[in-house]
Amino acid sequence: MILVKDRAKLDNIIDEIIQYDRISLDTETTGLYPFHGDRLFSIAVSTGRQDYYFDFNIGGMPKSVLPKMQRLLDNVKYVYFCNAKFDMSMLHVDGLKTIPQVLDAPSMARVENSRHKSGYMSLDYLAKHYLKSGSKDLNVKKYIRDNKIYGKDHTGKLKPLYDRVPTSMIAPYACLDARLTFDIGETIIKLINEKDKRNRASKRNRASKPKGYGSLMDIIKSEARLTKVLFDMKVEGFAIDREYIAKGILHETYKRDNHEEEIKKQLGDAFKPNSPKQVKEFLASKDIIVEDTEAKTLVKIAASHNLDILEHIIGYKQANKKISTYYEGYIKLATTGDIVHCEVNQEACSTGRCSSSSPNLQNLPKEPYHDYAVRNSFITNDDARLYFLDYKSQEMIYMLDQAGELSVIDKVKSGLDFYTATAEVIYELMKVKLDRKQSKAISLGLAYGQGADLLASNLGCTREEALNFKNVYFKGLPKLKQLQDYLIEQVKTYGKIHNPFGRVTYLTAEESYKALNAYVQGSCADIMKRALYLCSEVLRGKKSKIILTVHDEIIFKIYPEDEYLVEYLRDAMISAYRCNYINLEVDIEVSKTSWARKVKLHG
Numbered sequence: 001m002i003l004v005k006d007r008a009k010l011d012n013i014i015d016e017i018i019q020y021d022r023i024s025l026d027t028e029t030t031g032l033y034p035f036h037g038d039r040l041f042s043i044a045v046s047t048g049r050q051d052y053y054f055d056f057n058i059g060g061m062p063k064s065v066l067p068k069m070q071r072l073l074d075n076v077k078y079v080y081f082c083n084a085k086f087d088m089s090m091l092h093v094d095g096l097k098t099i100p101q102v103l104d105a106p107s108m109a110r111v112e113n114s115r116h117k118s119g120y121m122s123l124d125y126l127a128k129h130y131l132k133s134g135s136k137d138l139n140v141k142k143y144i145r146d147n148k149i150y151g152k153d154h155t156g157k158l159k160p161l162y163d164r165v166p167t168s169m170i171a172p173y174a175c176l177d178a179r180l181t182f183d184i185g186e187t188i189i190k191l192i193n194e195k196d197k198r199n200r201a202s203k204r205n206r207a208s209k210p211k212g213y214g215s216l217m218d219i220i221k222s223e224a225r226l227t228k229v230l231f232d233m234k235v236e237g238f239a240i241d242r243e244y245i246a247k248g249i250l251h252e253t254y255k256r257d258n259h260e261e262e263i264k265k266q267l268g269d270a271f272k273p274n275s276p277k278q279v280k281e282f283l284a285s286k287d288i289i290v291e292d293t294e295a296k297t298l299v300k301i302a303a304s305h306n307l308d309i310l311e312h313i314i315g316y317k318q319a320n321k322k323i324s325t326y327y328e329g330y331i332k333l334a335t336t337g338d339i340v341h342c343e344v345n346q347e348a349c350s351t352g353r354c355s356s357s358s359p360n361l362q363n364l365p366k367e368p369y370h371d372y373a374v375r376n377s378f379i380t381n382d383d384a385r386l387y388f389l390d391y392k393s394q395e396m397i398y399m400l401d402q403a404g405e406l407s408v409i410d411k412v413k414s415g416l417d418f419y420t421a422t423a424e425v426i427y428e429l430m431k432v433k434l435d436r437k438q439s440k441a442i443s444l445g446l447a448y449g450q451g452a453d454l455l456a457s458n459l460g461c462t463r464e465e466a467l468n469f470k471n472v473y474f475k476g477l478p479k480l481k482q483l484q485d486y487l488i489e490q491v492k493t494y495g496k497i498h499n500p501f502g503r504v505t506y507l508t509a510e511e512s513y514k515a516l517n518a519y520v521q522g523s524c525a526d527i528m529k530r531a532l533y534l535c536s537e538v539l540r541g542k543k544s545k546i547i548l549t550v551h552d553e554i555i556f557k558i559y560p561e562d563e564y565l566v567e568y569l570r571d572a573m574i575s576a577y578r579c580n581y582i583n584l585e586v587d588i589e590v591s592k593t594s595w596a597r598k599v600k601l602h603g
Contacts, residue, residue: 001175003167004054007065013052014072020047022103024080024182027090028174030163034089035237035341036154041163043069044174046182051175057163066094074098080105080185082123082177085231085343092235102227103220105181106347108188111219112195114350114505121347127180130187140165140173155332192216199498214502219526222501223346226529229536229546230344230354236545236557237339238361239381241594245327251372252327256319259312266309273316295321300457322365326374329359338381344549346529351518352503353525354549362550375596384544384559385590387566388598389535389573391552392585393418394527395447399520401579403483409582419443426476434469442473446484449517487515501526527577527584528552534572538565555595566601 004013017023024046031038041057056063073079073091077100081087084104091099106121109129117125127133144150144160153159162170196215263273272278279293288305290297295317302310334340340359348355356362364374380386396418400408407429411421423439426432434442438459445455456466474481490497491512496504497519503526505518528549535546535554544562548555554573558566570586577584589598 001051001053001172003171004052005060005167007061007068010054010061010065010068013054014068016050017045017047017052017072018075020076022078022080022182022185023047023076024178024185025087026082026174026178026181027087028162028170029090030161031151031153031159032086033154034086034093035335035339038090038153040090040094042170042174044171044178045072046175046178048179048182048186051179053167053171053175055167055171057167059167063094066096070096070098073100076100078103080181082106082126082181082184083120084227085234088231089234089341092231099228101224102231103185103224104227104347105184105188107223107227108185108192108220110347110350110352111216111223111503112188112191114352114503116350118350119348120345123177123180123184126184130184131180133180137169137173137176140169143169189220192220195504199504214500216502216504218502219352222526222529222533225533226346229532230346232536233344233546233548234341236547237335237341238378238547238555240330240334240338240340240377241379242331242334242338244379244594245330245377248372248374248377249323249327252319252322256316256323259316259319262312263309263316266312273313274320279313318365322374326359326364327377330377333359340378342548349525351505351522351525352529353521353551354528356548356550361548369596373596376594378595379593380557380591384557385563385592386595386598387556387558387569387601388589388591389554389556389566389570390587390589391524391528391573392587394552394584395520395524396443397582397584398524398527398577398579399447399483399516400480401581402520402523403477403480404581405477405479406581408477413582422473422477426472429476430472432472432476434472438469439473442469446470446473446480447517447520449514451513484516487519488512491515499523499526523577524552528554531573531576534576535569538568538572 002013004010026044027040028042028044029038029040042060043054043056045052045054054069055061056066073096079100080103082105084102088099088102105123105126109116109121109126116129124134140162141160143165144162149161149164150158151161165173196217199215260273263271267282271282276293280290283290283301286305286307288301290301295314298310298314298317302314330340342356342361343358345355345357367373397412400412400418407425408418408421411424412418416424419436419439422443423434423436426434426439441455441458444450445458450458452463452466452470455470456463459466459469461469474484487497491507492509495508496506497515498504499519499522501523503522505522507514507518532546532549532554535556539545539556539562542562542565544556544558544565546554547557556569566588570588573586574584588601590601591598
């Protein structure tokens with residue numbers, strides 16, 4: 001390990017490092033919130049041969065020389081990170097902007113092996129998996145704990161103060177993280193190259209005959225491009241309306257208190273509607289057994305049981321969630337400029353789909369517009385408009401196109417929506433009438449790998465009736481059945497499926513019913529990731545920005561001078577994947593005020 005504390009030697013050290021194509025980088029910081037005042041105090045770099053600790057803490061180099069590190073970032077080809085957007089944010093708020101090709105270990109790991117646990121993969125987890133070693137020098141945490149070196153973050157919670165740990169301890173700690181990140185990255189690249197070599201030698205693993213069959217390395221390159229796009233989105237953030245949120249809290253508090261008062265009248269003061277145990281016991285007393293007491297579960301029970309009190313329990317839970325999870329959460333995460341810097345995670349889901357956190361903006365209540373819709377919390381705070389470009393029935397259209405179900409595709413081309421077209425084809429071929437709701441429930445059920453029981457619940461029928469609906473559906477769409485059967489056979493034979501882009505999803509034989517879902521959702525995730533990159537290229541150098549993606553939708557902040565680009569953005573999304581028989585379609589909505597007030601763009 002080389003400790004860099006002397007600014008006179010900084011340029012020479014940088015010259016040493018930029019001789020390497022690949023390095024890893026890790027920041028040591030005063031906290032976890034770069035947009036709330038936390039800053040880096042050191043940078044650890046590894047070339048795989050040597051580790052360097054650049055000390056910008058008290059006693060080290062002054063922060064005024066930090067811009068010199070930009071030359072390092074500008075002159076290496078690849079940088080491995082573990083949780084790239086965090087480290088990039090810390091570099092960004094301290095003025096270091098340009099990053100070369102970003103290789104984020106967790107997203108690389110997801111590409112290499114879809115079996116990794118869902119959610120965030122820590123450095124410790126990845127080190128144990130790929131290097132068979134632990135990652136942390138526990139002496140640092142013990143020193144903080146023994147010496148009670150804690151402060152408070154912007155929310156008032158205690159945080160460890162790593163910047164107060166002696167350099168003799170924190171430097172090896174940070175360099176170990178950097179070295180492990182480098183070794184993990186190199187190991188994953190080696191494994192991916194080996195897998196691609198085997199896959200090229202055996203084309204039998206193709207799920208169908210897709211155009212442009214890709215490799216795992218293609219997916220790695222796509223994910224690397226995407227990391228930068230998601231980082232730019234995080235930096236831009238989404239503005240919130242504090243005044244509206246305050247009114248929303250008052251409104252929901254009033255509703256919650258009224259529901260609570262009625263609950264106490266009927267069930268007594270001791271009953272707590274947020275207690276799963278008490279709610280389960282109450283329902284059991286009515287011969288109703290449930291596995292969970294989420295509001296959506298209780299809504300289904302209320303639909304089939306005449307229990308007035310359930311409406312109040314549901315109302316209480318929904319109002320309480322809006323207050324604590326949504327409104328108060330947004331206030332805690334917002335900066336002094338009223339911006340929320342949401343995290344869009346590219347590695348969390350096994351299929352490759354993005355998730356969202358801090359706050360989770362992909363899971364807001366689906367509610368029609370009203371004065372107290374949660375989406376009213378998010379606004380455009382200047383003369384820009386919000387534009388919402390959304391793939392129309394993306395997964396369903398992609399699924400039909402891959403199967404080659406021309407009977408439905410032709411009807412969609414004539415102007416019918418996917419679910420109505422599917423119902424018509426089944427009626428024409430089987431003389432069985434499905435309404436649009438049933439067609440949608442079955443189609444989504446198939447795409448998402450639902451079992452017969454869940455399908456029956458969504459259709460509002462018995463298990464036997466659900467199975468019959470499913471059989472009729474497949475008889476009416478035989479090519480879709482052929483695709484599903486082929487994917488299931490791939491899973492049972494090889495334990496995996498490949499999508500056209502090169503992504504591999506591993507499944508056990510018992511999970512083979514998920515094969516169609518994994519294929520369709522994984523492919524559409526890769527289409528969306530391509531679309532995000534292409535849209536970022538359209539907006540390169542412009543004031544207008546991408547601010548969020550929600551499943552198959554991209555949200556843009558577009559200034560008046562850039563509104564001509566909206567059609568180019570639409571075209572970019574469509575061009576992300578050219579189907580065999582029908583083009584993907586993109587709907588456009590716009591709002592001058594808030595997310596909740598979006599309307600169809602006409603003309």
